[in-house]
Amino acid sequence: MEISDPILVDRPADRVARITLNRPEKRNAMSNALRTQMFAALEAADRDPGVSVVILRGAGSCFSAGYDLSSDVRDEQPWYSAGGLGNWPRHVTEGCFRIWDMAKPVIGQVHGYCLAGGTELAASCDLLYVAEDAMIGYPVVRSISPPDNQFYPWLIGMRRAMEMMLTGDTISGAEAAEYGFANRAVPLADLEPMVLDMASRVAKIPTDVQQINKRAVHRQMEAMGIRAGIRAGTELQALSAMTESAKAFYANVRNDGLTSALSARDEKFGDYRTKAE
Template identity: 45%
Template sequence: MPDYLDILTSKNDRHGVIQLNRPEKMNALSHNLRAELFNALKDFELDPEVKVIIIRGSGRAFSAGYDLSGISQANDDRDYVEKRSGLPSVGPIHPGQGQWPQHLLSGYWQIWELTKPVISQVHGYCLAGGTELATMCDLMFVAEDAIIGYPPVRAMTPVDVLYHPWQMHQKKVRELLYTGDSVTGKEAVEIGWANRAVPVDQLCKVTEAFAERIANIDSPMLQMTKRQVNRAYEIMGMRTSMQVGADIQELGRARPGGGTFGRMSREKGLKAALDWRDSPFEDYASAPAGSPKPSGATW
C-alpha cells in the first residue's frame, strides 16, 4: 500500500486497519485525509488477504468533525463552491448549490457498497462529520466514555447526512437533533446507535477480536449477506431519505441567519464562533474549566 500523509494502514491476521492520523487536529476530516481514506478502503477491498476493515483514530479522539479551515471562509454561493475544489474523488461531482452534502453521501455510499464489512472503532470525541463516518460503517464499537454528538445543528446547518432515523428511536432522534447534545459510548449502545461499548483500554482488543470472528465466514458469503441487508434498507427508503436530507441541509444553510457562524468565524476566529454556538449549553468548546474540550473541527 502507498505511503500516506494523514492516515496509517496495517494488516493484522485477516483484517485491515485504517487509522486517521491527524492527532494534533483531533483527526479533523480534511479533504486529503478523506481522499486517502477512500483510497485505502479500495486497496483493502482488492486485497484477498483482508476480509474485514477497521477504521480508528490516533491520539485522544476518533474525529472531532470536518476540518473547518477554508469551509467557514465561504462568503457566498460562488465561494462556497470554489472552496470545494480539491474534493476527494467519490464519483458524482454535484456542482452548484448543495454540492457539499451530496458529495459526502457519494463517499459514504462507497463504504456502504464495499463487499467487505467495515467496523468503526470509536474513542474520545466523535463529533459531527466524525459521527457520519463512524455511523456509515457496517458496525460501530465504542469506548464507554466516548463523547458522540452533532453540535452544528445548534447554529450552523441541519445535519449533512441524516442517518439518525435509521439508527435510533424517533424521540431520541428529535432530542439529539433539537439540542446538538452528545451521548456517551455506553448510551449510544443503549439507544441502538452503536453495537458494543467497552472500557477504552479494551476497545482495540475487542474490536479486532470481533473482526476476526467475522472473518471466519468466507468472503463470498459475507458479500451476499451485506448486499442483502443493504438492499432491504434501500427498499425502505434509506438512500432517498438521506438525499432529501442533504437537500434540506442546503436550505438550512441559506436560511435567515444561516451565515452568522461563518461571518463570526471570519471576523473573530473559529474559537469565538464555537464559543458563541456552544456557550448556552456549557459543553464542547465552551465546557466549564477543567472539562475535556475538542478543538479545531466540529462541523
C-alpha cells in the same frame, strides 16, 4: 504545517486491514486531503484478496471531531460530485454510500469525540464499537444545519433523534449502544482488543459469502427507504446553510476564527470546548 501522514494503514491481524485517521493535533478533523487518502485506502482494501475486513479508528484523544471547517471543502474533493447548491452534502452522502456499497465489512472503532462529520463516518460503518465514555453528537445543528447524512432517525428512532437534532447535545458511548447507534460499548482499555477479536471473527467467513451477507442487510434497509431518505435530506441541509443564522456563523468564523465561533456557539450550553473542567 503538518508533517505526519493524514492516515496510517497497518495489518493488526490475519486478513484484517486497519486505517487510522492521523491528525491527532486537529482531533482528526477531516480535510479533503485526509478523506482522499482514507477512501483510497478503503477501496484498496476492498480490492485486496488478502483482506476480509477493515477497521477504521482515530489516533490520539478521539475518533474525529468532524470535517475540517478551517479549509474550503469545495476544493480538491476526493471524487467529482455535481456542483451548485447542495454540492457538499451530496458529496458527503456519496462517500457514506461508497462505504455502504463496498464488498467487505468496515468496522468503526470510536473513542473520545465523535462529532459532526465524525458521526456521519461512524454511521456508515457496518459494525460500530465504542468506548463507554465516548462523546457522540452533531453540534452543527446549533448554528448551521442538520447533518449532511441524516442517519439519526434510521439508527436511534424518531424521539431520540429529535432530541439530539433540537439540542446538539452529545450522547455517551454507553447511550449510543443502548440506543442502537453502536453495536456495543466497553471501557476504553477493552475497546481495541474487542474490535480486533470481532474483526478476526468476521474475517473467518469467506469474502464471497460475506459480501452477500452485508448486502442482504442493506437491501432490507433500502426497501424501507434509507437511501432515498438520506439523499433527500441533502436538500434540507443545503437550504439550512443558506439561513441568516448560518451566514452569521460563517461570518464569525471569517472575522474571529473558528475556535472563537465554536466557543460562542456552545458557551450557552456549557459543553464541548466551553465545558468547565
